Amino acid sequence: MHSKLFKHINKNIPHYSILDIQNIQDYFEYKKIKKKEFFLIQGSVCSYGAFVLNGCFRNYIISIEGKEVNTQFSFENWWIGDIGSFVNRTPSKINVQALENAELLTISTKNYAALMERSACFNEYTSKLRSSAHLSAVLRLSDLSENAITQYKMMLEKFPKIEQRISQKHIASFLQITPEALSRLKKQN
Amino acid sequence: MHSKLFKHINKNIPHYSILDIQNIQDYFEYKKIKKKEFFLIQGSVCSYGAFVLNGCFRNYIISIEGKEVNTQFSFENWWIGDIGSFVNRTPSKINVQALENAELLTISTKNYAALMERSACFNEYTSKLRSSAHLSAVLRLSDLSENAITQYKMMLEKFPKIEQRISQKHIASFLQITPEALSRLKKQN
DNA sequence: GAAAACACTTGATCTATGTTAAGAGTTTCG
DNA sequence: CGAAACTCTTAACATAGATCAAGTGTTTTC
Numbered sequence: 001m002h003s004k005l006f007k008h009i010n011k012n013i014p015h016y017s018i019l020d021i022q023n024i025q026d027y028f029e030y031k032k033i034k035k036k037e038f039f040l041i042q043g044s045v046c047s048y049g050a051f052v053l054n055g056c057f058r059n060y061i062i063s064i065e066g067k068e069v070n071t072q073f074s075f076e077n078w079w080i081g082d083i084g085s086f087v088n089r090t091p092s093k094i095n096v097q098a099l100e101n102a103e104l105l106t107i108s109t110k111n112y113a114a115l116m117e118r119s120a121c122f123n124e125y126t127s128k129l130r131s132s133a134h135l136s137a138v139l140r141l142s143d144l145s146e147n148a149i150t151q152y153k154m155m156l157e158k159f160p161k162i163e164q165r166i167s168q169k170h171i172a173s174f175l176q177i178t179p180e181a182l183s184r185l186k187k188q189n
Numbered sequence: 190m191h192s193k194l195f196k197h198i199n200k201n202i203p204h205y206s207i208l209d210i211q212n213i214q215d216y217f218e219y220k221k222i223k224k225k226e227f228f229l230i231q232g233s234v235c236s237y238g239a240f241v242l243n244g245c246f247r248n249y250i251i252s253i254e255g256k257e258v259n260t261q262f263s264f265e266n267w268w269i270g271d272i273g274s275f276v277n278r279t280p281s282k283i284n285v286q287a288l289e290n291a292e293l294l295t296i297s298t299k300n301y302a303a304l305m306e307r308s309a310c311f312n313e314y315t316s317k318l319r320s321s322a323h324l325s326a327v328l329r330l331s332d333l334s335e336n337a338i339t340q341y342k343m344m345l346e347k348f349p350k351i352e353q354r355i356s357q358k359h360i361a362s363f364l365q366i367t368p369e370a371l372s373r374l375k376k377q378n
Numbered sequence: 379g380a381a382a383a384c385a386c387t388t389g390a391t392c393t394a395t396g397t398t399a400a401g402a403g404t405t406t407c408g
Numbered sequence: 409c410g411a412a413a414c415t416c417t418t419a420a421c422a423t424a425g426a427t428c429a430a431g432t433g434t435t436t437t438c
Contacts, residue, residue: 024297026284059327061206061328061330061331062331063326063332063334064332064335064339064343065335065339067334069330069331069334071327071330071331072327077431082324083320083323084320084321084323084324087316087320088320090316093324093328094327097380110267112420126277128273128276128320130323131272131273131277132273133323134272134273134319134322134323134326135271135273135282137323137326137327137330138250138260138261138326139250139282140247140296141250141258141260141326141329141330141333142250142251142258142260143252143253144330144333144365145252145256145365146252146253146254146309147394147395148394148395149394150253150254154253167415167416168415168416169415169416174280176333177394177395178395178396178397179358179415179416179417180395180416180417181394181395181399182395182398182406182420183416183417183418184395184417184418185312185395187417187418220436239418336424336425337424337425338424356385356386357385357386358384358385358386366425366426367426367427368385368386368387368422369386369387369388369425369426369427369428370425370426371386372386372387372388372423373387373388373425376387376388379438380437380438381436381437381438382435382436382437383434383435383436383437384433384435384436385419385432385433385434385435386431386432386433386434387430387431387432387433388429388430388432389411389428389429389430390427390428390429390433391426391427392425392426392427392428392429393423393424393425393426393427394423394424394425394426395422395423395424395425396421396422396423396424397420397421397422397423398420398421398422399418399419399420400418400419401416401417401422401428401437402413402415402416402417402418403414403417404413404414404415404416405412405413405414405415405416406411406412406413406414407410407411407412407413408409408410408411408412
């Protein structure tokens, strides 16, 4: 099994033995995706979940007024996709785009369902990931009530290296300010 | 089984027969909670999930700068609690407070685990609810990028009767503006 | 049933961020 | 390799919403 995924599962559910995790690998497929390509486009059904081996992605939503709003960045050792769309086979409302050339371990709906049925360990692992993703989104809702400077500092504390990997334009969209405002804000502080 | 919960399950997973749903009721307990009381306080572990029979609740988070930020309102036929805290027995980061006297069907961690193990139907039902709750939070992230008037109109479209049940102060907190700003905004439009 | 606490409105003023525009530097691509 | 397309910065000006303050009406509480 690819050691990154193995370690990630083990870290999240340490009470399972290595043997339980072992054969999970067979359900995944290795794939590459190039910078700027889309992993998921709104309106389409999410047919794969994917674990990010390296590279990074942005999730974004087109707002009512037509703006692209970045809601999340995903780096190594995180999952991308839209679990609701994936499981229920409904059109997704989010876009997931690679911001760097990336390597993924993907899993199809079919293999996911099979794993969920056979592996208590995978069940628990995905349940944790879902809680954690949901909580992140909810906590971001309250972060957005802070002014831009506070939010910017909080983001840097959480991801100290983010500016080396994500363009200012995309960080600004995440903070829900204009690139101009971010530029000014960085100069001041 | 209380018909409201029954109907809600049936509506979400119509492909299961009535018999599958029938005995789910035994795992729940009826409870009342009064206006202003807390269902969940941040820092404590969420020991019950609950289906709202009637009444309403607000979820809120204390922001870094000490403001209460409402992240969600929950009415009849919705679930309250913090699934991450509930399942992993970790301290919650959110507060859930009743805004009206309310009636609930609660389920303990133990009964939840038992139901999850025995009922494929309950499994699928809760999976759907989780997707839906997560998606709502993510979509709200992009809504917050709109100006206050647009957001206010969107909210009224989604919950036309919200102003009869939720005070302006709490709606303002949800929209992440001050009560004064909301008051002005309503006069204009 | 009166006092206290709270909810909402309105006005004046202030400030953070948006908008528009222009220029310099960097990356992409045929 | 060079043109075109981006990215970031800076400045001037505009504006949505915050803050502070005061007044009225409503609800809660003892």
